[in-house]
Amino acid sequence: MAVGIFAAFLIAVGGILHFVGLRIAIEARPELARAMGGVLTQAEQDKIEESYKERLRLIQEKLQATTDEITQIQKLKDRFMEMATPAAVKSQIPTSTSGRGGPLKLVDNKNKAPVDLIDALDESLQDVNEFKRSVAEINALWAKQLTWLNSLPTGTPIKGAYNLSSGYGLRIDPFTQAMARHEGLDFSASVGTPIVASAAGVVSRSGWDSQYGNVVEVNHAEGFKTRYAHASQLVVRVGQTVKRGDVLAKVGNTGRSTGPHLHYEVIKAGAHINPVNMFPKNR
Ligand SMILES: [Zn+2]
CATH class of the missing domain: 2.70.70.10 (Glucose Permease (Domain IIA))
Structure with a gap:
């Protein structure tokens, strides 16, 4: 029992010394105290924030480029429609988005392990990069297809009333x-x-x-x-x-x-x- 009381006493003294020591350290050397207590310094926080910002900027940049590519695809699609659609039925082309469908796939976050924000941003950037690549591929393919179609005699050979x-x-x-x-x-x-x-x-x-x-x-x-x-x-x-x-x-x-x-x-x-x-x- 005496041994037990002595051990408890030592633990209590240790706790008090640690607390007092930390208090003294905070007053004398704040950076050291932050490091001891697992707290980040302002400079370190700034650095992390900077890397978040840089990743976000990259993602935004890539998204903008992808949006531009998609706009190009839209233009190509319009040219396909123009080529393939007689003027008389152009007005009948449905413009509403109703009638589109397909199963809705929800993203399952439950099984995902919690990840660092930087990792998540890097992953998003990779996804955006991949998406941009496939959009660019489709664009190139469609442009080639359009050139080929344009070289086949499917157009009207006269411009005017006939x-x-x-x-x-x-x-x-x-x-x-x-x-x-x-x-x-x-x-x-x-x-x-x-x-x-x-x-x-x-x-x-x-x-x-x-x-x-x-x-x-x-x-x-x-x-x-x-x-x-x-x-x-x-x-x-x-x-x-x-x-x-x-x-x-x-x-x-x-x-x-x-x-x-x-x-x-x-x-x-x-x-x-x-x-x-x-x-x-x-x-
Ligand atoms: Zn003739």
């Missing part, structure tokens, strides 16, 4: 009155109406032909070629690179033609294709 006066296939030839294959599509329009490239490509012919009159031919990707005939005026030269929608010539009535119109042909690897099948649906 009537489809003659379809593709067998018809009675207006000159011979005999059945003959019509290998293109006739766009009846007034003289001077701009004839435009239905896709990006390189001009392979721009000149006179006894049948086609003033004629332009353009080579496109995937072995496609387009022909624009009976023009009153030619605007492009052979070897010239054109974009979709660039003016190639003006509608006229030259060559074997009975009135002002554009005769438009689509040829793939030497064989004619019905141009109607090249246009997006509903056009």
